[in-house]
Amino acid sequence: MPLVFQGLSCYAIRKRICDIRGLIMGKRGTIIGIVVVVAAIAVMIVAFRGNHTSYYYEVAQYYDQIETLGSKNVRVHGDLAQMSEKGDTVTLTIADIDDASKTITVSYTGPIPAQMRNQQDDMKVTAEGKYDFDKNILIAKEMIMECASKYEPAT
């Protein structure tokens, strides 16, 4: 290749490199921006890997794989079929919404949301906790109620 072309192509490549470098390095703000984006992604990765998750099941799904799931932290959602209170501990029976024959028993000690005492047929609850295989109950650390703010009344 003639020398002049070599020089040209070198120039062209150098210019291209400068362009790219100018794009990345020219703006110090941009560099900081990239650093922040990377930091934000790092925060997200930390958050996603932090195991802040709960497995969510309907009662029937949970009922069918209770053994496989072991004592994983789970959220189980269903109809509140029965509730008995003794002091600050409640024992609940939660039935599957579609198949009422499948139920699980939940024990919960803590502030009982007042709505849980409501006399309604379609009261739905979510219990979050771990299964105790000795007692055959789900020990709930939290009870979540259907939120009232967008509540459609039974008619």
Next chain:
Amino acid sequence: MGTLGNIAIILSIIIAVLTGIFYVASWKTPKSNTRKYAQYGVDALFILLTLAEIFLLCAILGHDYSIQYVYSYTSNATSTLYLISALWAGNAGSLLFWAWFASLLCFLLMRSKREDTQSLVAHAMPIMMLVSVLFIALVLIQNPFAPAQQAYTDGHGLNPMLEHLAMILHPPCLLAGYVMLAVPFALALSALIQKRTDGDWVNASRSWALMAWVLLGAGNILGMWWAYAELGWGGYWAWDPIENSGLMPWLLTTAFLHSTMIERRRSGFKIWNIILIVLAFNLTIFGAFLSRSDILKSVHSFGETAMSPVFIIFLVISLGLSIFLLIKNFKLYKTKSSDESVLSVETSFLLVNIVMMAATVAIWLGTMYPFFSELITGTRIEQNKDFFQTIAVPLFVFTAVLAGVCVVLGWKKRDTKSIKKPLLIPAVMAVVATVIMIIIGGSKWYVIVAGLGIFYMIFATIWKWALDVKAGTQNGKVDFIQAFITLFKTNRARYGAYIAHIGMAVMALGMMISTVYPVSTMATMKPEQTVTIKDYTITYNSFDVYMDQLPKSGSGMGNRIHYGANFDVTKGTKFVGRIHSEVMYYRTQGQYVSEIGIKSSFGDDIYISLDNWDDDKTVYVTVKVNPMVIWIWIGGVILILGGLISFSAPVKKELAE
């Protein structure tokens, strides 16, 4: 009333479609009759939907139980205030309110007096009509005028849990805030359609976006207050999908309000601004979709309805159109930064945009995680609140420091030397404040880091303000107070923003301390027994059971039976106050509602929830000492006040500054 309401709604959807078409047809002939008819259409739409709201209100106030909605949300015993709030308390009513508010915005937007925005408005109006059509279509699906299934003499009544002052204001604030974002969104698309790069759309959008931000902020804070006072779990934010749907547009609007300042003053960030408002508005629609569909098993979910396809069609059109226009005009809107130094307002505002966007993306991913995990793995996996806190806290601390730096930097270009001192002095103050906080008891490492950021945000703002006032005294020629007043009066937009910054920092401080340092205990108590928590002694005095008297007549029994326990709180020998905590039973609804006993102070909130009771007056209670919760509400009020002060400033004046 039902028939009249239905007629008004059906006519309004026809008018909205025609108005949109007439506007498009008159784009090239602004003086034509077609444009005139289009403008009449906007008036007619507003009148029709106002009539629909009036019809519904009359039906509610007149206890017309032949309408299902009136039966479902009111009863003969509902007080007038709650009867009015029933207008938006239910799904169908909230949709009608939304549609009506959209028509009000169109009506106001059309009357925009500024000459330079006329063509912007004309091109924005079809987009606004599209939004109106969406809401009216939803109203037709979930019709508030639908007839009752049978004849009733009394209604089911409003859900007793919603009988709280915050719940009267929370829904309309949020709904209004959501739909108000439609205006800047429509103006942005209008600019894109016209290929206008003059930034007029940004000026025209400022007031709308700022008011939307105020309303969304107020709506979210009211929701937090209600959850804290009424729900009994002692918290105020659960990172529920629907709560997140209210937060995400607010975050992006915050970024938008900052980012547009760069466009207004330095013609930068044009693409950023369009992307921010497109996302903010579409996220509100997406949030409305989430709460009305079952795709996420949210505790707030409305249950399955036929509305989902309407939402999806709208989102596809709205996002598709925005992306198409943006890609088509991308080169036109590309801007070059005028100030590329690290310590510049542009750099810090760019970082604000990135951080807010990152926070929104992360919250969105966390919110949608159950949906995607089920789609991909077949198992629904939910992220709990620790996930969201892991994301929110570091990003907020960074934003707080950034806010401090940004305020100090100001708009003038400055060299590194002259900026060092004003940046460092607030930093020293923040360190001192943090040391005091550590001495008082806040010694966890993440509290110290967050505290430094929050204090820096507060002191930097106050310090900059003080420097401005000092400059305003003109070396002692004007006295300090006079200088302060003059400065404030002539520069409300800026100092309103400073106040909002301080409010946000105060709120964050309250949130941090109350999240990290609450003390809680459960107790079984008989009368006269005490329980000690932190430095407080709680004595259980008595237990009451009583029924409401019927209003006015004083005879007969009302709807509620109260089960209430009374407590005395002392700190050492000092009497702190009396707390009444109760559970009410609503006979008509067959529903129990707790009324938490809270004794607030600038230090601690004593929070007693009555969990259960026995016939012998034994009570089972959860007692919590939540430190500094009151500062969340105080900070919230300051935040909103700051927003309103900024809003009151004329747009042009700030531009000329």
